[in-house]
Amino acid sequence: MNKEIKDKIDEALFNFYLEADKDTIKDSLKSDIQDMAEYEKKKKQIIFLAKATAKKKHNEYLLALAEKFEQALQLSIEKPIAILKQLIQGNTSLALHRNLDKLSKEEIIEIIKDKNLVQLLEQLDENEKKH
Amino acid sequence: MNLAETIRSEDMDEVIDRMNAYAISRLKSVGEKTFNGKSPVDFVGDIILKVMEGTRNWDSSACSFRLFLFGCLKSDISNFFTTMKNNHSNDFPELIVNETLINIEEKRKEASELFKKAGSDDDELTVFEYWMDGIFKPADIAKDLGIDVKEVYVIIKRLERKREKIKTQAITII
Numbered sequence: 001m002n003k004e005i006k007d008k009i010d011e012a013l014f015n016f017y018l019e020a021d022k023d024t025i026k027d028s029l030k031s032d033i034q035d036m037a038e039y040e041k042k043k044k045q046i047i048f049l050a051k052a053t054a055k056k057k058h059n060e061y062l063l064a065l066a067e068k069f070e071q072a073l074q075l076s077i078e079k080p081i082a083i084l085k086q087l088i089q090g091n092t093s094l095a096l097h098r099n100l101d102k103l104s105k106e107e108i109i110e111i112i113k114d115k116n117l118v119q120l121l122e123q124l125d126e127n128e129k130k131h
Numbered sequence: 132m133n134l135a136e137t138i139r140s141e142d143m144d145e146v147i148d149r150m151n152a153y154a155i156s157r158l159k160s161v162g163e164k165t166f167n168g169k170s171p172v173d174f175v176g177d178i179i180l181k182v183m184e185g186t187r188n189w190d191s192s193a194c195s196f197r198l199f200l201f202g203c204l205k206s207d208i209s210n211f212f213t214t215m216k217n218n219h220s221n222d223f224p225e226l227i228v229n230e231t232l233i234n235i236e237e238k239r240k241e242a243s244e245l246f247k248k249a250g251s252d253d254d255e256l257t258v259f260e261y262w263m264d265g266i267f268k269p270a271d272i273a274k275d276l277g278i279d280v281k282e283v284y285v286i287i288k289r290l291e292r293k294r295e296k297i298k299t300q301a302i303t304i305i
Contacts, residue, residue: 002238005263009294010157012262016287017153018201019269022145024284028152039151039172046176047143051135053183058135117133118190 061117066108068124073101079127083120087111134182134189137196143179146197150175150204157208159295166211178203239263249293254286 017025033039072080081100088100088111103111112120132140154171158164166174181187182200189199246259261272269287273280 002242004235005238005242008262008265008267010160012267012287013156013291014153014201014205015267016269016284016291017149017156018198020149020284020287021281022148024281024288025145025148025152028288029148029155032152032155042170042172042176043144043147046147046172046179049176050143050179050183051138053180054135054138057183057185058133114133116190118185118188122191 058117061121062109062113065112065117065121065124066105068121069108069112070103070105072124073103076101077127080124083123084108084111087115134196137189138183141196146200147172147175147179150178150200153201153204154208156291157212160298161212162298166208167215174207175204178207245297246290246293249296251290251293255290255293258283258286258290 020028029039030036069080069084073084084100084103151172154166154175158166158171165171169177178187179200182189182203187199187203189196192199194202242263243256243259246256251259257276258272261267261275266272266275269283270280273283276283
């Protein structure tokens, strides 16, 4: 039947749950959840696990990237060096570095840690594919 | 901001409440309480973890973290419903109405009539008409009507309950 009408109702309710104020959401949950204590406990577990996973994943990316940049510097590969130079420009304390090949892994991590790591990794992978 | 920073700065407690309330609402629309035995909060937790692990990649997405999580939830629920479609009707009672109707306006009137029969008042029917016109955001509806958005929230909750009622009627009739 009416897929179009059903889809519109679903879209409206999607927006409602995305935007409604906290109290409305809480009230809605109170009427639907029988064991609130158990629910709150599960929520805490999810948040803990999510934060730990995000941190672990971030560290993995950071290390993988630092190693790729370190390798690129040693091999004087043009594109990664250009990326690194660009990143350093925004960092006044590191901009003084004249010899990029002298950068340690820790310093590379310092340069890239606040950047979009997934995007950087994709850029490097793309460059590797071309060569 | 990267994912690890984003999750630290977001009020995840509130985000999970919202996602869970939405998941419960979708389950109710098909007369279910769980996702094949999995509670809505566990279902939501699985999605959040998928995003954290990078299975669902927010970094390459242009939308906000919150909207991204909601989008993943919507998509996973739809996938779940698709797989259970053979056992459950995910449809509206208009199933019993003439399937050959092509005119969307007619269908819209019929749907509105069903809400009316289920006890929807003028406020609810007005909000329903906004939805059918493609205006979905409660804030936009409130602005257009010149009322507080909280009033719209209350109307939507009533409308949502009527939808469940209509669904129950449909199952009974079918």
